[in-house]
Amino acid sequence: MLVTGTLDDGAGYQVEVTGREEQPIVGSRRVRALVEQCVGQPILLGPLGPQRDLEATDTAAVLALLRQHTTVVEVTQ
Template sequence: MLVIGRFEDGSAYQVRITGDAERPVVGSVRAASLVELHTGEPVLLSPTGPRRTVAGDDVQSVRAVLLRHTSVLDS
């Protein structure tokens, strides 16, 4: 899954969510670090739920981290 977005400081990023636990995000070191920072934490998959624990091999939870902590422009 390709995701294009911006961080709070306005820096743009483009990543591919791989679904691989070893390397969940490819394309932006900063986005990969963000996902790594939140791995193991609960995250809402949508504004109303359900809640799931962030895991590198879970594409939906990785996308939810990016949606919550950045401005996703396209996915």
């Protein structure tokens, strides 16, 4: 899936969330670093849950992480 958004400092990004363990994010180094730092931590998939530990292969959890830590503008399958 292709995700377009902005980081907290206003910098724009466009990444591909691949679902592959060896390279879960293609595009922005900053977004890739965010995902790598949060692997193994609990993440809410929606505002009220459910919650599960972030895995690099879990595209829904990676998207939820991006929505929590950045402003997601567009998601394209």
